[in-house]
Amino acid sequence: MTERDLSNPNIDDHDLAVKEAEPKLKRPPLYQVVLINDDYTPMEFVVEVLETIFGMVRSQATRVMLEVHTKGKGICGTFSFEIAETKVAQVSSIAEQQQHPLLCTMEEH
Numbered sequence: 001m002t003e004r005d006l007s008n009p010n011i012d013d014h015d016l017a018v019k020e021a022e023p024k025l026k027r028p029p030l031y032q033v034v035l036i037n038d039d040y041t042p043m044e045f046v047v048e049v050l051e052t053i054f055g056m057v058r059s060q061a062t063r064v065m066l067e068v069h070t071k072g073k074g075i076c077g078t079f080s081f082e083i084a085e086t087k088v089a090q091v092s093s094i095a096e097q098q099q100h101p102l103l104c105t106m107e108e109h
C-alpha cells in the first residue's frame with residue numbers, strides 16, 4: 001500500500017496529521033491607466049481620447065478631463081496588464097500623431 005487510507009480508523013498513522021496543499025492561485029494584478037495634466041493639450045482633444053479609447057460618454061469624459069486639469073492627474077480606468085498597456089500605447093500614439101504632449105501612464109493598483 002503506497003497511499004494511506006485517511007478515512008479508515010483502523011489504520012494507525014502514528015498521530016501524523018496530513019494537510020492538503022493550499023491552492024496556489026493568485027488574482028492577476030490590476031493596473032490603473034492615468035492621464036497627466038499639461039499646459040498645451042487642448043481640453044477637447046483629451047475629452048475625445050476619453051470617449052474613443054476609454055468608452056466614456058461626453059459627461060463622464062468631461063468630468064475626468066477636468067479632474068486631470070485641476071488635480072494634475074486622473075484615472076481613466078482599471079485593466080489587466082495587457083489591456084492597460086494597449087490603452088497607454090493608443091493614447092500616446094494618437095497624441096503624438098496630433099502633436100500634443102499628452103502623457104498617459106499605468107500604475108499597479
Ligand code: TYC
Nearest residue numbers: 035036037038041043068069
Ligand atoms: N490643462 C490642459 C489645458 O488647459 C487640458 C488638459 C487636461 C491637458 C487633461 C492634459 O491630461 C490632460 N488645455
